[in-house]
Amino acid sequence: MTESNQQRIWQVVSQIPEGKIASYGQVAAQAGIPQAARLVGNVLRKLPEGSNLPWHRVVNSQRKISFPIGSPAYQEQKQRLLLEGIVFNKEKIAINHLAWHYL
DNA sequence: CCCTTGACCAACG
DNA sequence: GCGTTGGCCAAGG
Incomplete structure (x- = not known):
């Protein structure tokens, strides 16, 4: 099973x-790709x-x-x-x- | 193939 | 608190 990073x-x-949240970095770490936080954002974007x-x-x-404060995406996520x-x-x-311990 | 661009992050100065 | 640097990965030019 060659799972892509995207799948993980x-x-x-x-x-x-x-009711909980996680950071991009935490998600990347949990997915087995530490330090690849930017990738998480890229994957979610599409x-x-x-x-x-x-x-x-x-x-x-x-x-x-x-997201830029006040942008449509910002408002939807906050809502x-x-x-x-x-x-x-x-x-x-x-x-x-926070969903997972951090800091 | 090289370079740039991201809903990023931690470590420094 | 701010700016810089280096790290990771995928997509697109």
């Missing part, structure tokens, strides 16, 4: 529970529309959404997270929502 990334993201993957649960290591009970303090997500 999908797999990891699909396991992030509702997801098909109907995808059920919880892409919105992936944020950057600063617990912020990696989805709010619906899951994620709490924002300004643009930053409250610490206790």
Whole structure:
């Protein structure tokens, strides 16, 4: 089974529970490609529309959404997270929502 | 084949 | 806090 990195990334993201988040770096590490955080963003960027993957649960290591503030993508991701009970303090997500231990 | 570009990150200065 | 550097991988020119 020659699983592509893309497949492993999908797999990891699909396991992030509702109401929790993970960083790009954490997802990459879990997928067995440490230091390849950028790849995670690249993979998520080209997801098909109907995808059920919880892409919105992936944020950057600063617990912020990696889209320009106010952009359509930013607003959609924030909205989805709010619906899951994620709490924002300004643009930053409250610490206790991290899915995996970090720092 | 080389170079650049990303929803990135940690280590430095 | 900011800017730089090096690391990873895939896609496109």
